[in-house]
Amino acid sequence: MRTLEPWLDGISRQQTNEPVTVLPPDPATTLLWRVTAAGASDVLVIGPRTKASYPTPKSLPVCVRLRIRPGRATALLGVAADELADQVIPLADLIGPSADRLGERLGLLRDEPQRGIDVLGDYLLARLPERLPTRYELVGAAVQELAGGTSTAATADHLGVSERYLRRVFRQAVGVSPKHFARISRVRDVIGRQRSSWSVTAAETGYADQSHLIADFRSLMGVTPTAFAAGRVPVTAC
Structure with missing residues (x-):
């Protein structure tokens, strides 16, 4: 049975009690599941970051980051990682309507973030090819x-x-x-x-x-x- 563990380098909840979020340069692609105060839910793809940024954090009921191990994003997302560098792109723009439906489903799990992470993980695993290139x-x-x-x-x-x-x-x-x-x-x-x-x-x-x-x-x-x-x-x- 496939699991996401070999593909991820960590899952974290964003903290909003700091005045500035420190985002160092990062060679990994990250998926961010967020739910706004108004209840809107979506998944963003954050490409490799070549330089640091220091944004002011937004207060969100749910903000979960899944850091994909460097070199593994293409198999999960179906796009070369160099097309994602220094960009933030809605998952639906890369994958299509199924990602919009995923966002809606995740929105129903805003009070159960671990279940939401599991649903997102199952969605990604279902996209993996049976065999990976050497x-x-x-x-x-x-x-x-x-x-x-x-x-x-x-x-x-x-x-x-x-x-x-x-x-x-x-x-x-x-x-x-x-x-x-x-x-x-x-x-x-x-x-x-x-x-x-x-x-x-x-x-x-x-x-x-x-x-x-x-x-x-x-x-x-x-x-x-x-x-x-x-x-x-x-x-x-x-």
Whole structure:
């Protein structure tokens, strides 16, 4: 029996008690099920995010995020991930009327969010093909190696494919290039660490030095690491 577990990297409920929602760059595609105060229910597809954003959270009765593992979105949604990068698209625009009916059904489960998650999961699993192309395994292995700090060239060599081929299938499946995926992974690693100094953090996360970390962090996060750690972030439009 198929389950969503191999396809998801986490399910979370959005918190609205903070003045700003921190959304770091993310190589994953996310599904967001929301129910508004007026009772409208829908599912949004949030493509890979190449840079951070800091929107003001909206108060919603239900706001559930299903983070799809990088490289797995195409099988579930039927569209290449590079077509979704930095976009927010209603699921119905990708799939059609069945997604509208899904939204209506989920709206009836606003007081039972776990049941709603189960219904959404069953809907996605029913869309999976019986057999997946072999490139899914290739991309999955590349994701692991690149996230661990292996270079694109070394990853391609280890997987027995050309670097050009790896870049092409990786971008289609994940939504960003292998190089940008590695940059995002490093920045997310920095955010998640307890740190004693930026120079130590730089050494631990694969940066050449502290200056390299600060420049890359500012480029993707829009603020310096010090400003981010202190909560001094820009608020972006929703």
